[in-house]
Every structure is written in structure tokens, then in C-alpha cells.
Amino acid sequence: MSTPVLEARDVSMVFGGLKALKGVTLTLEEGKIVGLIGPNGAGKTTFFNCLTGLYTPTTGQVLLKGNVLPGDPAKVTDAGVARTFQNIRLFPSMTVLENVMVGRHVRMKQGPLASLFHGPAYQRGEKAARERSRELLAFVGLNGVEDELSRNLPYGDQRRLEIARALATDPAVLLLDEPTAGMNPQETEATQQLIFRIRETGVSVVVIEHDIKFIFGLCDSVSVLVQGELLVEGSPEVVRADPRVVEAYLGKPPEEVQHDVEAAAAAEEEQA
């Protein structure tokens, strides 16, 4: 078996007394789409933060193509992991095109002085970045809005812009944090097609989502995270049939539910 493109080994994250992640292991094979589901406060976003260097895992490690990822977001991006956010985090006062070009930052070479003396190498670099950024905007289906401020875009377009910006870093792995949150069924469908097309370009994808139907229709494999622990992982069919998943999503005795709700609320608070 070839080396997986992304591998999280036994990742734990402790905030004070709260164990947000308890030994989570996840493997992403090249060219696959892996879904990560679980109730609110299960630690999904925390896990993404560990994968991208925003958090340093308390124990465990994250490997990209067999190499341990550095604990620094900028270097993780350079190594080839990009992400989007659950709460959209575009640069609000920059234009759509500029947002994507910031994503190109890591693949451009001009230092502070090169950009001062507009030499030919600088001009070429800027032009190439601009062209690539336009391609990506077209790829995600954002045409004719490149000079708008990103904060003025409709919600669904902002999500697509975030994906274009993440793709601009030339990632090997793309992490999508609730890419269809707040979308209508048509937009959700379009997003699914977009993620398939992203995979066709050779990028492997991890998706966090609450929409179970979306995840089961999209992913090659699904991991279920509950209270910081990996509950089940496997193909959509296996996960769908697992009684523990059914319980986590469809319910269990009221007193246990109450307990879960409190734990989830505490975890959310801790994260915020």
C-alpha cells in the first residue's frame, strides 16, 4: 500500500481540563474524499486546527506524504495543506481577485524589494498569479465579480471564494469545514459537484459536514467523531448501518442525551 497523503496518528488535544480530542487517527489516501461527521462539540474543527498547525496536538502527530508537518500554519500551507472555515474568513476589505491572490502568496517568490522595483521578473510573477487566480475563480464558478469587495458577495459565493483561495496555495490536501452550511439544496448539489471536480485535479479532500446525506453521497470513507473520540470509520454503507452512529444521530435515552448536550456545550465554550 502506498503512503497515505495525509495521516493523523493518535492525535490528542487537551485544553486545560478538557480533552477535546482523544487519540484520533485518520488516514487519507491520495485522490480520496474523507468525511468527518459528528455532533456539535465533537472536536471536528479542533481536529482541523491540529491538522493545519493552528494548534499543536498535545500528543500524536500529523504526517503529510510520510513527513511530519511543522507546527506553524504558514509552513503547513507551504507543505501542501489548505483549508476553509466554518465561519467564513475572507479578507473582507480586499477584492475577490485579491483574496485569491493572497492564497498565491506562498507560491510566489518576490521579496519585499523585488516588488518595489517593478522589474520584469516581478511583472511576470504578478501576471502569472493573477492569471492562475482568475482560472480558479472560473473553476469554482465565480465569474465577473473579481473586482467586488469580498464582503459584498452573497453567502454561497463567499464559500466558493474561500475554496478558490485555498486552492490557490496548490494544496495536496484540502480541508473543508462545513462547506454547505447555510446553502439551499441547489447550492449544496453544486458544491458536491465542485468537490468531485477538485478531486479530479488530484487534490485529496477532508470534509466536515452536518448534512449526512451530502456526506454519504460524496465521500469514499467516513469517520464519525463523538466527544473527541473516533467512534466509527469506514465506507458510507458501513457507517450508515452502524448502530452507534444511529444512536449518536437519532437519539438514545433522555438522560444520556441531556448529558451529551451539557458536555457539548462545555466543549464549545472551551473552544470559543
Added chain:
Amino acid sequence: MSVLLQQLANGVVQGALIALIALGYTMVYGIIQLINFAHGEVFMVASYGGLATFTLLPDDLKKSPAVALPLMFVGGIVVAVVVAVIMERFAYRPLRNAPRLAPLITALGVSVFLQEAVRVFYPNAKSNLPYPKVFPEGNLTIGSVNISWTGIMLVVLSVGLAVILQTYINRSRMGRAMRATAQDPDTAKLMGVNPDRVIVLTFIIGAVLAGVAGIMFGGYLNNINIDMGFQNGIFAFTAAVLGGVGSIRGAVIGAFIIGLIKTVAGQYMPGGTQYDYVWIFVVLILVLVFRPQGLFGEPERVRA
């Protein structure tokens, strides 16, 4: 009428000087939300650095302004940049995640430190020191208005550098990185932007502009003393707030407004030049009452 025109011309020159300093305040604030009160002292240190460079020149070069003046610029700017980089690295970077008040107090401390450091080399720095006569001499006379060529040089440098800076920030890779870091530092990091590099670059750019201002101040007024940093720093800070802290265009326009108020009010308002501060702050207060974000600032955003 001719007096008014003359004062307007003087105001433009003073505004140009203040603008060069204000850009450093506004850029650093834009990136790390720090009012770097020591920035005025960077301007002062540059002026003394230029003076020291001149003193160290061999006698025959001192007589040749075409050589001496550029070397003074280089010397002053190098001193300013070195001071700014050390200040960022050792005074502000360790406090990056501390409560906002901590770096602010540190800035005041750095300010006092720099003043006293200059007095180690220039014990009489409290009184006026003559500045080398290597600047363009004579005046441009239009009708009844006289503007010294040094003043015109100052305006040209100031406006020119501001335009270059604006272009740099809007159209270059590092400029985009600076804006991205200002708007959302964590996300910028995830785009591969190294925040330390962006922040130190911001301090360097501010120091270069303050360096130019420091040398031109000496040339325009012929004397320097150690209080120049504090006085002009306050004007520049006020200009940055007036224009909207974080905005390049705002800082420049704010600076020209302050320069004009200073000279015109100094001429016509009761109290004369001794009270010019008062009118500047009256205008500042009025602007902040009706437009708290300043003339060109963006209203404070609430981050989701």
C-alpha cells in the same frame, strides 16, 4: 491676503513633514493595532543619525552637498531602520499576545530610552544644534509667496513616497500580505504569510519614511533638538487619527490638514503660534465626535 497665502504654503510644507511620520503610525497600527508612541523618536534618531554621518565625513566631502546630502539620507535612514527593527524584535514582539496596554506602556518606555540614548552622544541635545548646510538654498517666489527649495523638496519627497507606498501596498505580493495580515492575521498565516516578516517589514517602511522626514526636518528648520520627536510625533499621531488610523490616504490628508491648521490658526487665532496645538486638538475632537473612525477609516468591524 499675501499673509494667508504664505501661511497656506508653510502649512503644506509642514503637512508634508507630518505626513511622512504619520504613515509610520498608521501602518503599524493597521497591522498590529499598536500605537507606537516611540515612532516620533525614530524620526528624531534619524535626524541625529544624519548629523552624525555628516560629522564623520572627511572635510572635502562636507563641502560638496551633492555627495554629503545623499550620504546623510543613507546614514539617517540606516539608523532609523536599525532602531525600529531592534525595537520591534525586543520590545514589541515578546508582547505580541499580551493585553494591549502592555505594548503601549512599552512604547512610552522605548521613547524615553531613545531620547536618553541620543543624549549619551549629544549631551547638549536639549538645546538647538545647527544642521549642516547641504540642502538646496534659496526660495521659490510666486507673487508674494516664498517657499524655500528645501520645503519644496520636502513636499515632493513626501507626496512621492506616499504614492509609492500606496501602490506597493495595493499591488505587490508583500503589500497584499500586509493587508491580509491587518484584516485577519490567523487566516493570513494559513495562506502561508509569515506574520513576523510582515510586521518587521511594516516597521522598516515606517522607519525609512521617518528617516527621510528626520533629515528634511533638519534641512528645513536648520536646527534640531531632542524634543523634535515628541512634538512632531504628537502631530503625526493626531494626523493619523484624524485621517482614520490604518488608512494611508487618511494619514497623508490628515497631515496636510494639521499642517494648515497649525500655520493658519497660528497666524490668525488668538494666542498666536503658541496656541496652535489647541486648534489642532479642537479639530481632532470635533472629527472624533462626529466621525469616530476618522475621515477615511473603516468603522470597527465585529469579527464573526
